[in-house]
Amino acid sequence: SNGLVGRDFMSLKHFRGEDIKQFLWTAKDLKTRMKDNGEIFQPLKGKTAALIFQKRSTRTRMSTELGMAKLGGHAAFMGPEDVHIGVNESVKDTARVLSGMADIILARVYGQDFLDELADEASIPVISGLSDLLHPLQILADFMTLQEHFGYLRGLKIAWIGDGNNILHSLMYGCAKLGVDLNVATPTGYEPDVNITEEAMKIAGKTGANFMMGNDPIQAVYRADAIVTDTWVSMGQEEEKKKRINDFAGYQINRKMLKEAGANWVFLHCLPRKQEEVTDDIFYSEESLVWQEAENRMWTVMAVMLHLLQPYTPVNPMPKF
Ligand code: CP
Ligand code: NVA
CATH class of the missing domain: 3.40.50.1370 (Aspartate/ornithine carbamoyltransferase)
Structure with missing residues (x-):
């Protein structure tokens, strides 16, 4: 594998240059296979993503929901009006509940602390969908x-x-x-x-x-x-x-x-x-x-979700970086 399975995606700081290139290679590979060649490719069949958004979004939400669907999985969205988290349920308890149901969490938040705590308490990979501090995707x-x-x-x-x-x-x-x-x-x-x-x-x-x-x-x-x-x-x-x-x-x-x-x-x-x-x-x-x-937001988040959930080797040659 590429050593990416099970990791969180919180900041590019945590990844080696080689890891970032792997995400980019896979994103291009998925785009070539699924968009250019029209291939149906569903390696994440049966997998689920829980999405938590404290802020508005068009690209991050759509790229994740549609990207997950394209890969054969399912994403469920909770906006600020829907989720108990931060209002009357702790981050810790929410992280544990979602870890029991989903395979991956993506969250868009105000404070980076909130995201860090979520990642610490969840037993499944957590992806940053933007905080006040960072937006690695x-x-x-x-x-x-x-x-x-x-x-x-x-x-x-x-x-x-x-x-x-x-x-x-x-x-x-x-x-x-x-x-x-x-x-x-x-x-x-x-x-x-x-x-x-x-x-x-x-x-x-x-x-x-x-x-x-x-x-x-x-x-x-x-x-x-x-x-x-x-x-x-x-x-x-x-x-x-x-x-x-x-x-x-x-x-x-x-x-x-x-x-x-x-x-x-x-x-x-x-x-x-x-x-x-x-x-x-x-x-x-x-x-x-x-x-x-904007379109590439989808291919890249697909690559991230895929690599955090299972090993993957692109079928197309690595681009020059
Ligand atoms: N670029 C970006 O993250 O856009 P959204 O706020 O629409 O997700
Ligand atoms: N800097 C912007 C990015 C939006 C994608 C914001 O945080 O609102």
Whole structure:
């Protein structure tokens, strides 16, 4: 097996570069088999996933429910109005109950602590579907999309322009592990978490990924292959909206900002997108890979669920990473 069976999927920090490549290889393999070749492939027949969502979601929920169904399994969804957890039942008790019924849990939460406790108390694998701190599934989809587009990952240069948020944190771990260069420009006061930055840069030092952390978008996009951003107002920050939009002035991604980007730059955004952070003429352009990126959320979460539940060897050759 690949040493992934039975593990939790909480943060890319916990996985070796080789493990991340395995998830990406399997995701591409499943896409080739099931989408391109139309194969029915149901290795998870009889398996079930329990989904707990404290926050809204389109992609994470659909990719998991539909992906599980495609693999022959079944997913059951509980939204914030449905589940006792955190209201009148403890995380510990919920984790034990779900461990008796399901084969895997995926949870989208506010605090990372909540997710960590769930993973500790559950006897089945737990997958992060986003917390305020991290969103590792999103970064698998981003890397899969870049690999499909460029044909490789190592040596690419990514520019992140925007908030130092959950997506950036996972992107930092991912780039560090895979040896992908990363330039970051956030407004002052919106830098990524200091501990995560330190950890990621330490890993980057070992793999040879170059990180540049700063506050200047023009400098960050210089010769970048992929320009990446996210909303300036994440879920749970709605009341800070006015202040944030003010503080992020000058960080909207537009053609003028990208004058000195790499010759063949592409644009990524995890979605949902707001108009503030990127102009329509980029978001809906040929250079924008956002729809492919959203679709790849499904193939990547399928790969994660499959590997955490049973050994799997792709039938298609490994892509170049
Ligand atoms: N990108 C992402 O996680 O989207 P959802 O909030 O729709 O799940
Ligand atoms: N940073 C965003 C990502 C949404 C997928 C949020 O946490 O709301």
